[in-house]
Protein backbone atom coordinates (compact mmCIF):
# COMPACT_ATOMS: atom_id res chain seq x y z
CA UNK A 1 0.00 0.00 0.00
CA UNK A 2 1.39 3.42 -0.99
CA UNK A 3 1.58 5.92 1.88
CA UNK A 4 0.10 9.39 1.65
CA UNK A 5 2.53 12.13 0.58
CA UNK A 6 1.79 15.66 1.72
CA UNK A 7 3.57 18.83 0.60
CA UNK A 8 3.45 22.00 2.66
CA UNK A 9 4.36 25.24 0.87
CA UNK A 10 5.79 27.80 3.31
CA UNK A 11 7.93 27.29 6.42
CA UNK A 12 6.35 29.93 8.68
CA UNK A 13 4.55 29.14 11.93
CA UNK A 14 1.50 27.89 10.03
CA UNK A 15 3.35 25.69 7.54
CA UNK A 16 5.60 24.25 10.26
CA UNK A 17 2.67 23.46 12.58
CA UNK A 18 0.85 21.75 9.69
CA UNK A 19 3.96 19.72 8.86
CA UNK A 20 4.51 18.79 12.51
CA UNK A 21 0.91 17.57 12.95
CA UNK A 22 1.10 15.53 9.74
CA UNK A 23 4.45 13.98 10.69
CA UNK A 24 3.12 13.22 14.17
CA UNK A 25 0.32 11.21 12.55
CA UNK A 26 2.81 9.25 10.49
CA UNK A 27 2.02 11.01 7.21
CA UNK A 28 5.03 11.55 4.92
CA UNK A 29 5.46 15.32 4.73
CA UNK A 30 7.79 17.65 2.85
CA UNK A 31 8.06 21.39 3.50
CA UNK A 32 9.17 23.72 0.71
CA UNK A 33 10.35 27.13 1.91
CA UNK A 34 11.81 29.67 -0.47
CA UNK A 35 13.91 31.42 2.18
CA UNK A 36 14.74 30.15 5.70
CA UNK A 37 12.37 28.42 8.11
CA UNK A 38 10.54 31.08 10.15
CA UNK A 39 11.88 34.01 8.15
CA UNK A 40 8.51 35.57 7.21
CA UNK A 41 5.96 37.22 9.51
CA UNK A 42 6.60 34.43 12.02
CA UNK A 43 10.14 35.69 12.67
CA UNK A 44 9.56 38.82 14.69
CA UNK A 45 5.98 39.04 15.88
CA UNK A 46 4.98 40.12 19.39
CA UNK A 47 4.99 36.57 20.74
CA UNK A 48 1.54 36.64 22.36
CA UNK A 49 -0.76 33.66 22.21
CA UNK A 50 -3.92 35.58 22.62
CA UNK A 51 -7.13 33.57 22.18
CA UNK A 52 -10.74 34.66 21.80
CA UNK A 53 -10.42 38.34 20.85
CA UNK A 54 -12.80 39.83 18.25
CA UNK A 55 -11.60 40.39 14.65
CA UNK A 56 -10.25 43.75 13.45
CA UNK A 57 -13.49 44.30 11.50
CA UNK A 58 -15.49 46.21 14.11
CA UNK A 59 -18.23 48.84 13.92
CA UNK A 60 -16.58 52.26 13.60
CA UNK A 61 -13.32 50.80 12.22
CA UNK A 62 -13.86 52.28 8.77
CA UNK A 63 -14.49 55.78 10.13
CA UNK A 64 -11.37 55.39 12.29
CA UNK A 65 -9.40 54.15 9.28
CA UNK A 66 -10.53 57.06 7.09
CA UNK A 67 -9.58 59.59 9.80
CA UNK A 68 -6.17 57.98 10.36
CA UNK A 69 -5.61 56.80 6.81
CA UNK A 70 -3.15 59.32 5.56
CA UNK A 71 -1.37 59.92 8.84
CA UNK A 72 1.88 57.91 8.64
CA UNK A 73 2.32 57.95 12.44
CA UNK A 74 -1.09 56.45 13.33
CA UNK A 75 -1.26 52.73 14.29
CA UNK A 76 -3.37 52.03 11.19
CA UNK A 77 -2.05 53.44 7.94
CA UNK A 78 -3.04 52.95 4.31
CA UNK A 79 -0.32 54.21 1.97
CA UNK A 80 -2.05 56.19 -0.80
CA UNK A 81 -1.65 54.36 -4.11
CA UNK A 82 -3.58 53.06 -7.09
CA UNK A 83 -4.26 49.39 -6.36
CA UNK A 84 -7.60 47.91 -7.50
CA UNK A 85 -7.08 44.75 -5.37
CA UNK A 86 -6.65 46.95 -2.28
CA UNK A 87 -9.83 48.91 -3.12
CA UNK A 88 -11.80 45.66 -3.58
CA UNK A 89 -10.40 44.37 -0.29
CA UNK A 90 -11.25 47.61 1.59
CA UNK A 91 -14.80 47.49 0.22
CA UNK A 92 -15.23 43.84 1.33
CA UNK A 93 -13.61 44.68 4.71
CA UNK A 94 -15.95 47.65 5.29
CA UNK A 95 -19.03 45.48 4.65
CA UNK A 96 -17.91 43.23 7.52
CA UNK A 97 -17.43 46.03 10.07
CA UNK A 98 -20.72 45.33 11.83
CA UNK A 99 -21.80 44.19 15.29
CA UNK A 100 -23.47 41.14 13.70
CA UNK A 101 -20.19 40.11 12.10
CA UNK A 102 -18.25 40.53 15.36
CA UNK A 103 -20.80 38.29 17.10
CA UNK A 104 -20.66 35.70 14.29
CA UNK A 105 -16.83 35.66 14.50
CA UNK A 106 -16.90 35.33 18.29
CA UNK A 107 -19.15 32.26 18.00
CA UNK A 108 -16.38 30.55 16.01
CA UNK A 109 -13.22 32.13 17.39
CA UNK A 110 -14.05 31.95 21.11
CA UNK A 111 -14.31 28.13 21.22
CA UNK A 112 -11.49 27.80 18.69
CA UNK A 113 -9.33 30.07 20.87
CA UNK A 114 -9.78 27.75 23.84
CA UNK A 115 -8.74 24.78 21.70
CA UNK A 116 -5.84 26.89 20.39
CA UNK A 117 -4.36 27.72 23.79
CA UNK A 118 -4.74 24.10 24.96
CA UNK A 119 -3.13 22.79 21.79
CA UNK A 120 -0.27 25.29 22.13
CA UNK A 121 0.44 24.34 25.74
CA UNK A 122 0.21 20.65 24.95
CA UNK A 123 2.65 20.95 22.07
CA UNK A 124 5.18 22.88 24.17
CA UNK A 125 4.92 20.31 26.95
CA UNK A 126 4.80 17.10 24.86
CA UNK A 127 7.79 18.15 22.78
CA UNK A 128 9.59 20.02 25.55
CA UNK A 129 9.99 23.08 23.30
CA UNK A 130 12.61 25.58 24.41
CA UNK A 131 10.81 28.80 23.41
CA UNK A 132 10.33 30.87 26.60
CA UNK A 133 6.67 29.86 26.82
CA UNK A 134 4.93 31.61 29.75
CA UNK A 135 1.20 30.96 30.27
CA UNK A 136 0.76 34.06 32.45
CA UNK A 137 -1.65 36.23 30.45
CA UNK A 138 -1.05 39.85 29.45
CA UNK A 139 -2.23 43.34 30.43
CA UNK A 140 -3.89 46.12 28.45
CA UNK A 141 -2.81 49.57 29.61
CA UNK A 142 -4.84 52.71 28.85
CA UNK A 143 -4.05 56.39 29.24
CA UNK A 144 -7.41 57.86 28.18
CA UNK A 145 -10.98 57.37 29.36
CA UNK A 146 -11.92 56.29 25.82
CA UNK A 147 -9.19 53.61 25.88
CA UNK A 148 -10.34 52.34 29.28
CA UNK A 149 -13.93 52.22 28.00
CA UNK A 150 -12.87 50.20 24.98
CA UNK A 151 -10.90 47.79 27.21
CA UNK A 152 -13.98 47.39 29.43
CA UNK A 153 -16.07 46.56 26.37
CA UNK A 154 -13.51 43.96 25.20
CA UNK A 155 -13.48 42.39 28.69
CA UNK A 156 -17.29 42.12 28.66
CA UNK A 157 -17.26 40.49 25.24
CA UNK A 158 -14.62 37.95 26.26
CA UNK A 159 -16.42 37.17 29.52
CA UNK A 160 -19.69 36.60 27.63
CA UNK A 161 -17.79 33.99 25.64
CA UNK A 162 -16.35 32.20 28.65
CA UNK A 163 -12.94 33.86 29.04
CA UNK A 164 -11.61 35.03 32.40
CA UNK A 165 -10.79 38.64 31.37
CA UNK A 166 -11.01 41.36 34.09
CA UNK A 167 -10.91 45.16 34.08
CA UNK A 168 -8.32 46.86 36.30
CA UNK A 169 -7.93 50.37 37.68
CA UNK A 170 -4.81 52.40 36.97
CA UNK A 171 -3.62 51.79 40.57
CA UNK A 172 -4.13 48.02 40.31
CA UNK A 173 -2.15 47.97 37.06
CA UNK A 174 0.67 50.00 38.60
CA UNK A 175 0.82 47.54 41.53
CA UNK A 176 1.24 44.62 39.14
CA UNK A 177 3.69 46.42 36.86
CA UNK A 178 5.73 49.07 38.71
CA UNK A 179 7.38 50.24 35.46
CA UNK A 180 4.10 51.82 34.26
CA UNK A 181 4.21 55.62 34.12
CA UNK A 182 1.98 57.92 36.16
CA UNK A 183 -1.29 58.74 34.39
CA UNK A 184 -2.42 55.19 33.61
CA UNK A 185 -6.23 55.47 33.65
CA UNK A 186 -7.03 51.75 33.74
CA UNK A 187 -7.05 48.67 31.58
CA UNK A 188 -7.52 44.94 31.67
CA UNK A 189 -5.94 41.59 32.36
CA UNK A 190 -6.35 38.66 29.96
CA UNK A 191 -5.29 35.62 32.00
CA UNK A 192 -6.02 33.02 29.30
CA UNK A 193 -3.19 34.32 27.12
CA UNK A 194 0.48 33.27 27.03
CA UNK A 195 3.73 34.50 25.52
CA UNK A 196 6.76 32.89 23.89
CA UNK A 197 9.76 33.68 21.71
CA UNK A 198 8.05 33.33 18.32
CA UNK A 199 11.07 32.56 16.15
CA UNK A 200 12.42 29.99 18.60
CA UNK A 201 9.01 28.38 18.68
CA UNK A 202 9.00 27.89 14.88
CA UNK A 203 12.58 26.55 14.88
CA UNK A 204 11.76 24.12 17.68
CA UNK A 205 8.65 22.87 15.86
CA UNK A 206 10.77 22.44 12.72
CA UNK A 207 13.33 20.42 14.66
CA UNK A 208 10.65 18.10 16.09
CA UNK A 209 9.13 17.69 12.61
CA UNK A 210 12.53 16.56 11.28
CA UNK A 211 12.88 14.08 14.15
CA UNK A 212 9.48 12.64 13.20
CA UNK A 213 10.72 12.05 9.65
CA UNK A 214 9.46 15.23 7.95
CA UNK A 215 11.65 16.62 5.16
CA UNK A 216 12.34 20.36 5.22
CA UNK A 217 13.84 22.10 2.20
CA UNK A 218 14.85 25.75 2.31
CA UNK A 219 15.75 27.96 -0.64
CA UNK A 220 13.07 26.19 -2.74
CA UNK A 221 10.49 28.50 -4.33
CA UNK A 222 7.22 26.98 -5.50
CA UNK A 223 6.21 28.51 -8.83
CA UNK A 224 2.97 26.66 -9.40
CA UNK A 225 0.61 24.11 -7.91
CA UNK A 226 -0.01 21.39 -10.50
CA UNK A 227 -3.42 19.87 -11.28
CA UNK A 228 -4.82 17.07 -13.39
CA UNK A 229 -8.58 17.27 -13.86
CA UNK A 230 -10.12 18.09 -10.48
CA UNK A 231 -7.15 16.91 -8.42
CA UNK A 232 -3.83 18.49 -7.46
CA UNK A 233 -0.82 16.36 -8.33
CA UNK A 234 2.04 18.30 -6.74
CA UNK A 235 4.05 21.45 -7.39
CA UNK A 236 6.51 22.87 -9.87
CA UNK A 237 9.46 24.75 -8.41
CA UNK A 238 10.96 27.93 -9.84
CA UNK A 239 13.91 25.87 -11.15
CA UNK A 240 11.51 23.62 -13.08
CA UNK A 241 11.66 20.59 -10.78
CA UNK A 242 8.30 18.87 -10.30
CA UNK A 243 7.45 17.25 -6.95
CA UNK A 244 4.40 15.01 -6.84
CA UNK A 245 2.08 14.70 -3.86
CA UNK A 246 -1.37 13.47 -2.82
CA UNK A 247 -2.09 16.62 -0.80
CA UNK A 248 -0.72 20.16 -1.08
CA UNK A 249 -1.12 22.63 1.80
CA UNK A 250 -0.75 26.29 0.81
CA UNK A 251 0.69 28.09 3.85
CA UNK A 252 2.54 31.03 2.35
CA UNK A 253 0.98 33.73 4.52
CA UNK A 254 0.72 37.15 2.86
CA UNK A 255 2.14 35.62 -0.33
CA UNK A 256 -0.73 33.13 -0.71
CA UNK A 257 -2.86 35.09 -3.22
CA UNK A 258 -0.15 34.84 -5.92
CA UNK A 259 0.00 31.03 -6.01
CA UNK A 260 -3.79 30.73 -5.54
CA UNK A 261 -4.46 33.13 -8.44
CA UNK A 262 -2.64 30.78 -10.83
CA UNK A 263 -5.32 28.19 -9.96
CA UNK A 264 -8.09 30.72 -10.56
CA UNK A 265 -8.73 31.25 -6.83
CA UNK A 266 -9.18 34.82 -5.65
CA UNK A 267 -8.11 35.07 -1.98
CA UNK A 268 -9.07 38.40 -0.36
CA UNK A 269 -5.81 38.79 1.57
CA UNK A 270 -3.83 42.02 1.94
CA UNK A 271 -0.36 42.23 3.50
CA UNK A 272 -0.71 44.14 6.80
CA UNK A 273 2.80 45.31 7.59
CA UNK A 274 3.86 45.40 11.23
CA UNK A 275 7.16 46.37 12.85
CA UNK A 276 9.22 45.47 15.86
CA UNK A 277 11.98 47.20 17.73
CA UNK A 278 13.92 45.22 20.38
CA UNK A 279 15.73 46.99 23.24
CA UNK A 280 18.28 45.10 25.33
CA UNK A 281 17.92 45.00 29.11
CA UNK A 282 21.59 45.10 30.03
CA UNK A 283 22.61 48.36 28.29
CA UNK A 284 19.93 50.56 29.81
CA UNK A 285 17.80 50.63 26.65
CA UNK A 286 14.85 48.57 27.81
CA UNK A 287 12.66 49.30 30.83
CA UNK A 288 12.58 46.59 33.49
CA UNK A 289 9.17 45.32 32.42
CA UNK A 290 7.93 42.31 34.40
CA UNK A 291 4.77 41.41 32.46
CA UNK A 292 3.66 41.62 28.81
CA UNK A 293 1.46 44.64 28.07
CA UNK A 294 -0.41 46.06 25.13
CA UNK A 295 -0.50 49.85 25.06
CA UNK A 296 -4.14 50.37 24.24
CA UNK A 297 -4.41 53.65 22.34
CA UNK A 298 -1.25 53.08 20.29
CA UNK A 299 -1.75 49.28 19.80
CA UNK A 300 1.89 48.52 20.68
CA UNK A 301 2.70 45.17 22.29
CA UNK A 302 5.56 45.15 24.81
CA UNK A 303 6.82 41.64 25.44
CA UNK A 304 9.66 40.92 27.87
CA UNK A 305 11.83 38.16 26.36
CA UNK A 306 15.19 36.68 27.32
CA UNK A 307 17.47 39.72 27.76
CA UNK A 308 15.36 42.22 25.84
CA UNK A 309 11.92 43.79 25.50
CA UNK A 310 10.16 43.64 22.15
CA UNK A 311 7.95 46.56 21.11
CA UNK A 312 5.76 45.42 18.21
CA UNK A 313 2.75 46.69 16.36
CA UNK A 314 1.28 49.01 13.72
CA UNK A 315 -0.82 47.94 10.75
CA UNK A 316 0.29 49.41 7.46
CA UNK A 317 -1.34 48.58 4.14
CA UNK A 318 1.38 49.51 1.70
CA UNK A 319 1.59 46.48 -0.58
CA UNK A 320 3.68 43.32 -0.81
CA UNK A 321 7.10 44.70 0.14
CA UNK A 322 9.44 44.85 3.13
CA UNK A 323 10.31 48.55 3.00
CA UNK A 324 10.71 49.87 6.54
CA UNK A 325 9.49 53.37 7.32
CA UNK A 326 11.77 54.80 9.98
CA UNK A 327 8.97 56.98 11.35
CA UNK A 328 6.80 53.97 12.09
CA UNK A 329 9.63 52.22 13.95
CA UNK A 330 10.16 55.42 15.95
CA UNK A 331 6.48 55.45 16.74
CA UNK A 332 6.76 52.14 18.64
CA UNK A 333 9.22 53.43 21.24
CA UNK A 334 7.83 56.97 21.21
CA UNK A 335 4.44 55.56 22.27
CA UNK A 336 6.06 53.24 24.83
CA UNK A 337 7.83 56.20 26.51
CA UNK A 338 4.43 57.69 27.39
CA UNK A 339 3.23 54.52 29.12
CA UNK A 340 6.38 53.04 30.68
CA UNK A 341 9.16 54.62 32.73
CA UNK A 342 12.80 53.78 32.17
CA UNK A 343 13.24 53.58 28.40
CA UNK A 344 16.89 54.49 27.86
CA UNK A 345 18.55 56.00 24.80
CA UNK A 346 20.54 52.90 23.74
CA UNK A 347 20.28 51.78 20.11
CA UNK A 348 17.78 48.97 19.37
CA UNK A 349 19.32 45.49 19.00
CA UNK A 350 16.83 44.60 16.27
CA UNK A 351 14.49 46.44 13.92
CA UNK A 352 12.24 44.45 11.63
CA UNK A 353 9.03 44.41 9.62
CA UNK A 354 6.80 41.51 8.58
CA UNK A 355 3.63 41.03 6.58
CA UNK A 356 0.49 39.71 8.27
CA UNK A 357 -1.88 37.91 5.90
CA UNK A 358 -5.08 39.88 6.59
CA UNK A 359 -8.40 38.63 5.16
CA UNK A 360 -11.28 40.97 4.38
CA UNK A 361 -13.53 39.32 7.00
CA UNK A 362 -10.83 39.05 9.69
CA UNK A 363 -11.01 35.24 9.86
CA UNK A 364 -8.33 32.77 8.76
CA UNK A 365 -8.83 30.47 5.79
CA UNK A 366 -8.42 26.83 6.81
CA UNK A 367 -9.56 23.74 4.97
CA UNK A 368 -9.85 21.90 1.67
CA UNK A 369 -10.81 23.71 -1.53
CA UNK A 370 -14.03 22.21 -2.93
CA UNK A 371 -13.59 20.79 -6.43
CA UNK A 372 -9.76 20.66 -6.10
CA UNK A 373 -9.03 17.26 -4.62
CA UNK A 374 -5.99 17.30 -2.36
CA UNK A 375 -5.62 21.10 -2.13
CA UNK A 376 -5.88 22.64 1.33
CA UNK A 377 -5.42 26.25 2.43
CA UNK A 378 -3.93 27.30 5.77
CA UNK A 379 -3.52 31.04 5.48
CA UNK A 380 -5.00 34.45 6.27
CA UNK A 381 -4.25 34.33 10.00
CA UNK A 382 -3.77 38.10 10.24
CA UNK A 383 -2.82 39.11 13.79
CA UNK A 384 -3.26 35.57 15.15
CA UNK A 385 -0.89 33.30 13.26
CA UNK A 386 1.23 32.39 16.26
CA UNK A 387 -1.85 31.91 18.46
CA UNK A 388 -3.59 29.68 15.93
CA UNK A 389 -0.52 27.84 14.58
CA UNK A 390 -0.78 24.55 16.50
CA UNK A 391 -4.58 24.29 16.22
CA UNK A 392 -4.39 25.05 12.49
CA UNK A 393 -1.84 22.26 12.11
CA UNK A 394 -4.11 19.85 13.91
CA UNK A 395 -7.15 20.83 11.81
CA UNK A 396 -5.25 20.42 8.53
CA UNK A 397 -3.87 17.02 9.60
CA UNK A 398 -7.37 15.90 10.60
CA UNK A 399 -8.79 16.99 7.25
CA UNK A 400 -6.08 15.01 5.46
CA UNK A 401 -6.17 11.92 7.66
CA UNK A 402 -9.82 11.73 8.76
CA UNK A 403 -11.59 13.82 6.10
CA UNK A 404 -13.01 16.22 8.73
CA UNK A 405 -11.70 18.19 11.71
CA UNK A 406 -12.70 17.50 15.32
CA UNK A 407 -13.55 21.19 15.91
CA UNK A 408 -16.23 23.37 14.31
CA UNK A 409 -14.50 25.47 11.64
CA UNK A 410 -16.94 25.57 8.73
CA UNK A 411 -16.94 29.38 8.99
CA UNK A 412 -13.25 29.32 7.99
CA UNK A 413 -13.71 27.34 4.77
CA UNK A 414 -11.87 28.62 1.69
CA UNK A 415 -15.01 28.95 -0.50
CA UNK A 416 -16.88 31.33 1.84
CA UNK A 417 -16.04 34.55 -0.02
Ligand SMILES: Cc1cc2nc3c(=O)[nH]c(=O)nc-3n(C[C@H](O)[C@H](O)[C@H](O)COP(=O)(O)OP(=O)(O)OC[C@H]3O[C@@H](n4cnc5c(N)ncnc54)[C@H](O)[C@@H]3O)c2cc1C
Pocket residue numbers: 009010011012013014015032033034035036037038039040041042043044045046047048049050220221222223251252253254255259272273274275276301312313314353354355356357378379380381382383384385386387388
Ligand atom coordinates in the same frame (compact mmCIF):
# COMPACT_ATOMS: atom_id res chain seq x y z
C1 LIG B 1 4.49 43.12 14.14
C2 LIG B 1 3.68 41.87 14.21
C3 LIG B 1 3.24 41.40 15.45
C4 LIG B 1 2.47 40.24 15.53
N1 LIG B 1 2.13 39.75 16.75
C5 LIG B 1 1.47 38.57 16.85
C6 LIG B 1 1.19 38.02 18.11
O1 LIG B 1 1.57 38.54 19.15
N2 LIG B 1 0.48 36.86 18.18
C7 LIG B 1 0.04 36.22 17.04
O2 LIG B 1 -0.63 35.19 17.14
N3 LIG B 1 0.34 36.71 15.80
C8 LIG B 1 1.04 37.86 15.69
N4 LIG B 1 1.35 38.37 14.46
C9 LIG B 1 0.85 37.69 13.25
C10 LIG B 1 1.71 36.49 12.89
O3 LIG B 1 3.06 36.84 12.89
C11 LIG B 1 1.29 35.96 11.51
O4 LIG B 1 -0.11 35.75 11.47
C12 LIG B 1 1.97 34.66 11.20
O5 LIG B 1 3.37 34.79 11.31
C13 LIG B 1 1.63 34.17 9.80
O6 LIG B 1 2.30 32.95 9.63
P1 LIG B 1 2.40 32.26 8.22
O7 LIG B 1 3.14 30.99 8.42
O8 LIG B 1 1.05 32.22 7.59
O9 LIG B 1 3.24 33.30 7.33
P2 LIG B 1 4.82 33.58 7.28
O10 LIG B 1 5.45 33.49 8.59
O11 LIG B 1 4.99 34.85 6.53
O12 LIG B 1 5.35 32.36 6.44
C14 LIG B 1 5.09 32.19 5.07
C15 LIG B 1 6.32 31.55 4.46
O13 LIG B 1 6.03 31.20 3.11
C16 LIG B 1 7.23 31.39 2.38
N5 LIG B 1 6.86 31.47 0.96
C17 LIG B 1 6.17 32.46 0.35
N6 LIG B 1 6.01 32.19 -0.94
C18 LIG B 1 6.62 30.99 -1.17
C19 LIG B 1 6.79 30.18 -2.33
N7 LIG B 1 6.29 30.55 -3.52
N8 LIG B 1 7.47 29.00 -2.22
C20 LIG B 1 7.98 28.61 -1.00
N9 LIG B 1 7.85 29.36 0.11
C21 LIG B 1 7.17 30.53 0.05
C22 LIG B 1 7.82 32.66 2.95
O14 LIG B 1 9.20 32.77 2.67
C23 LIG B 1 7.50 32.50 4.43
O15 LIG B 1 8.58 31.91 5.15
C24 LIG B 1 2.11 39.54 14.34
C25 LIG B 1 2.59 39.99 13.10
C26 LIG B 1 3.36 41.13 13.02
C27 LIG B 1 3.88 41.57 11.69
